[in-house]
Amino acid sequence: MEFNDSRSIYLQIVDYITTGILCNRYREGERIPSVREMAMDIEVNPNTVTRSYAELQERNIIQNQRGIGYFVSEGAYRRIRDDRVRELLENEVPRLVQTLHLLNLGLDEVIEVMKTRYQETPQ
Amino acid sequence: MEFNDSRSIYLQIVDYITTGILCNRYREGERIPSVREMAMDIEVNPNTVTRSYAELQERNIIQNQRGIGYFVSEGAYRRIRDDRVRELLENEVPRLVQTLHLLNLGLDEVIEVMKTRYQETPQ
Amino acid sequence: MEFNDSRSIYLQIVDYITTGILCNRYREGERIPSVREMAMDIEVNPNTVTRSYAELQERNIIQNQRGIGYFVSEGAYRRIRDDRVRELLENEVPRLVQTLHLLNLGLDEVIEVMKTRYQETPQ
Amino acid sequence: MEFNDSRSIYLQIVDYITTGILCNRYREGERIPSVREMAMDIEVNPNTVTRSYAELQERNIIQNQRGIGYFVSEGAYRRIRDDRVRELLENEVPRLVQTLHLLNLGLDEVIEVMKTRYQETPQ
DNA sequence: GTGGTCTAGACCACC
DNA sequence: GTGGTCTAGACCACA
Structure with a gap:
């Protein structure tokens, strides 16, 4: 994935995921890639992905099930x-x-x- | 002048001036306020204004006349x-x-x- | 490092680095010292180094990787x-x-x- | 006359005059233009020319005869x-x-x- | 008066 | 840890 220098990477990841939900790449109730998988995929530091997921969780777009992973919230x-x-x-x-x-x-x-x-x- | 937190002040000053040229507040060939004047006007540190003016000069929108001030370039x-x-x-x-x-x-x-x-x- | 009074320090730092690339002290793709390290090394204020690095980045000689540091561009x-x-x-x-x-x-x-x-x- | 931005104007005037002496535009013992004339000719603030002439006088290249003008020194x-x-x-x-x-x-x-x-x- | 540069120190977002 | 920005204050060369 290519990032735009002028915006922070973690926000670009947030956009990438919300856009993914809008175009049905990720569906409500389904699991999204783990922090590590995502970090590998898009070649980014796992800390950065963690931050994006935290942001998404705060906006109630994804939810964490401990030990299992992150899932797209209902109504997201x-x-x-x-x-x-x-x-x-x-x-x-x-x-x-x-x-x-x-x-x-x-x-x-x-x-x-x-x-x-x-x-x-x-x- | 009120600044938006999400963008750096010096870039907002750059926009303020380019917009000023677009709506004829500053005209080609005329002098724009000195660094210190502008800094006072918009309540900002002179260094910050200096940075904006440097950016504008690099984009050939204003030109410096040594010891006199900055002038809007022809064709700006x-x-x-x-x-x-x-x-x-x-x-x-x-x-x-x-x-x-x-x-x-x-x-x-x-x-x-x-x-x-x-x-x-x-x- | 010794600086010549007649030119500004930040430009002398720019030259120091471009010359360093010419004589293989810094190689393409490799990281150059962080702003703080360089500032300590050559006994200069970090702001001054920042300015030099900004100049070099604009000339596409070095590139920033956010949170990591500056790297010599390919083709520099x-x-x-x-x-x-x-x-x-x-x-x-x-x-x-x-x-x-x-x-x-x-x-x-x-x-x-x-x-x-x-x-x-x-x- | 066109000036180079990167050097100070008064030094460029100094060069202009010393070069003029080298190529016989101004000859030893002869008068050079007054501060005002020179300022008009090259479109510069008279203060700036004054500074150039002071510099030249200090280097014993021209001499002032009060009320008359500046003359190229012998041996200049x-x-x-x-x-x-x-x-x-x-x-x-x-x-x-x-x-x-x-x-x-x-x-x-x-x-x-x-x-x-x-x-x-x-x- | 003008701008240019440098320092010191601070705060912030980001990785 | 990284760089980016801003302030405050100083000094200088120049017109």
Whole structure:
């Protein structure tokens, strides 16, 4: 896995897992890879993965069963999706619109680009 | 000036100035406030401002005239705008579209929100 | 380490490291001393070393691995050497030749001096 | 006149004048432009020219006749030339030779380049 | 007055 | 342990 330098690795792992839940790579009630497995997979220090899992556990997205592993919580999908939708509508879209004004860009041009990309993108 | 905790102050100052150039608070060829003035204005240590100005100089947005101060470079407006437009079209829009797919959101709903906000926003 | 008063320390550190790469004291892919270690070694404030490392990173000569340290980039040797050769041929030699004309010095006399020194110099 | 950012302007003016003496633009015993004239010519603050002239006076290259102007001292040409020759042989050439070793460059290649340039250069 | 550099010391996030 | 950032305060060269 490739990491972006500008964000901390443990947060990128958090995103990787929540995104995995959104696209059904990990399903509610199922086990996710152990800290060690994950660390090997993505070539990262196990401490870092531990931190990500702690963060996810705190947000009630995964749960630890001692001695067995981490499992995706019930309702995790819904919570993640709601969070992201809120983030999108309350922060990202407003920021985008403000940028358009600043750059003297018309809304229509950008919408056109979005439409094109929206259809192109397979996944 | 209020700073956002999640980004470093010196980068927020960089943005403050580039945005200032975009909206004509600072014009090409004109002098921007001295390091000390700016530091007083926004209540920050002069070293921090120095760092921001160094960054801006490296990006050829401002230029130093020894013993006199910093001046907005010719073509700065254009360069800043081009950079931001490119960032928007190459990174932000694609990321947004991908998020829509991930969240199973239709394009139309988001466009509606954007239109509403676009008209509301004063400047 | 002894520093020359006429150039800033952080740039002398930059040179110390690039020269170190040229003469294989630091090798590509290997870790260089941490900011604190280097600061202790050469008896300089860590902030100053930080600044040098930032400069080197920007020039893609070293790379940071978060929480671990700085490593010499692949291709660093080549880039440094190419830069210095270009500097030599495009700037230093022409300046030298122009000085010779200005001083009414013959080329041969200088070449003689260079040859003598070239053989004397051990490394 | 164009100035190099990396050196202080007043020193570049000093060089401009000493070089002018070497190539007979200014001759011993003759008057050089007044501080004001020079400042106008090269578009620089008069204070800066004053500083350059002070430096030159200290090195006994020009002399002030109060109310009249600055004159090139007797023997100035010789002193400047001697200084530059010494600088060349004691510092520049050794530094150049050391660079060659560091870059694994043969002496012959560089000499070839120098010869070519030496003949080409008209002045 | 201007910016440039350096030190000392602190705090923080991260691995 | 690692680097990144910020502050405070100082000194310097320069215009």
